[in-house]
Amino acid sequence: MSQDLTTLKQLIAGSYGSEDKKFGGHALDSGRARESLVEAGKQEVGFQEFLDLHSAYLADNGMPQSHIVKQLERVKDISFYFSFD
Numbered sequence: 001m002s003q004d005l006t007t008l009k010q011l012i013a014g015s016y017g018s019e020d021k022k023f024g025g026h027a028l029d030s031g032r033a034r035e036s037l038v039e040a041g042k043q044e045v046g047f048q049e050f051l052d053l054h055s056a057y058l059a060d061n062g063m064p065q066s067h068i069v070k071q072l073e074r075v076k077d078i079s080f081y082f083s084f085d
Contacts, residue, residue, distance in 0.1 A: 003043050005053070011036035012057050021063055023054070023071045024080030033081045051075060
């Protein structure tokens with residue numbers, strides 16, 4: 001990862017609830033999740049690297065492995081990137 005991923009990392013962080021660290025749980029979280037996909041494309045970040053950035057964010061915030069696994073499933077689910085109906 002030689003490119004500057006600061007913006008992408010900030011968008012990934014913003015895709016999670018501030019307290020519960022659940023991915024895409026609120027409308028603002030989903031909006032940032034969409035923006036993170038666009039930024040990942042601009043930075044030519046691959047899918048596995050994208051997942052690794054999410055995993056690192058959660059681990060850096062003290063989340064247990066069981067929570068990380070659940071959240072990565074949500075990251076992989078495209079429905080979390082859309083606005084709530």
